[in-house]
Amino acid sequence: MTVRVRFAPSPTGFLHVGGARTALYNWLWARKNEGGVMILRIEDTDAERSTDESIAQILDSLRWLGIDWDEGPFFQSRRADIYTAALKRLIASGHAYRAFETPEELEEMRATAMAEGRDPVYDRRSLNLDEATVQRYLEEKRPYVWRFKVPEGETVVPETLLGDAEGCRFENARLGDFALTRSGTDDEWGLPLYNFCCAVDDADMSITHVIRGSDHLTNTARQMMVLNALGAPIPTYTHLPLILKAGKKMSKRDGDADPRFPVSVSARRDRGYLPEATMNFIALLGWSLDDKAEFFSRQELIEAFTLEGLSKSNANFDEDKYLHMNAWYLRNLPREDVTARVRKVLDEAGYKTAEHDAQWIDTIIGHVIERCRLLTEFPAAVSYFFKAPEAFEEKGVKKIFKGDAAPLLREAAAVIEGLSPFDAATLEAALRALAEERGVGFGKIAQPVRLSVTGTMASPGLFDVLIGVGQQESAARMRRAAELIEKNAVPTFS
């Protein structure tokens, strides 16, 4: 049997990491199985909340992650005929009936049921309406919804992950006669609702495996009842544990409130996360291969992925681990690949990398690469290679720009200026010689030099920095720093 899966987002906001993981697992399952088909279905039956902008952003995020699809995107909003036909079949077979209650009546019904300790489900009052009353209501043009008449007994959701050997069981009556459509009249059919469309589409698209968040578990029982009523085959279901944020379900409503920890995929991209790291990290939130494997390329993920490897319990989103993984990819992806992406970020930050020697750009990126965890950290990290620091780290100035730092800097500048060739070995020998000559440890020279050239106390190896900055420029910066120290006018930042 060919595997057919779908990712079915509702375009009511951006794609968040939970949705991305659902998409990923479906995609992996399709790609892993010979001939597997990934379908993208946009569940936009809620015209009020669905937006074109969301659709664009969701597709964009999926593409960025490298998750592609074989069929679709299909839009439920354009499949009205299919749902109408299915509804007619349900009506004809006695599985659907009109319900005339107003929202207020339903609200009251729920409140009463709760107060009496019953389940807050629809009490079927319209089901028991006699024919004459129904006719009268219709003539009065009273709006109504079509409700699904749940059968007696129970529904056992065939679950690959949760529940017991058979799956998860639900008592149909407790699920209630849910609405299939929004309210309308005979002149104008009400628009179909989620549980109905979803079931119809899963059948219509011959979906074999439904992989989605476990927040849908109770919906699945409803959808199965519709599938059964339609005589459609039942796919197997896999309800994924949820990704928790601060212990609670991660939702679009959380938004990107905290800019440091956004939940949307696009905001993560903007923050400087790599798609490779994102995919890898997300894959491991609820799935694992064994007790060793951590890093998976796209292809390795496809090969390793199994439904058995899924975890049953909810997972917390660990920012540190995500960051760590991103840093790993920065260091381990092919260098030219990373360089290209970093150049883009640098250009966006105004560095105009095309105006510099490509080899030089690549070299300085190499110098800071293991000090950056996000693409967005690069502009600040390479700043002193492009321009002299305007201010110096306050802590460093206090600690290092003191004593005989200024004369030492002037001497070091003179040494550096006269060097030929200007390479790491020569530089090191000369600077060490100077330290020895002055009877100080190498750090006494290295630290002021670093601070004067970069403005900070932390940097890549000193010789790399000096070579990257350039012979004359380095010497000039050191002299300028000496001057500032002597005038006691070093501009600082903290």
Add this chain to the structure above:
RNA sequence: GACCCCUUCGUCUAGGCUGGUCUAGGACGGCGCCCUUUCACGGCGUAAACACGGGUUCAAAUCCCGUAGGGGUCACCA
């Protein structure tokens, strides 16, 4: 509240189906050491968990029951 689901280090997890090889392994984070001109990277080491209570068994993290805790769902949203 009702229903459903889940429960191994702070976090993500391996192991659980097929009880003994688990004095519970890995990773992130923490701490310490090494490398070292700083910061990183890297290396080494270390603290840290089977929710609790009963069973079953020669033997339970693994099987059963109960309790507790957590999560999800209870729309004419998806």
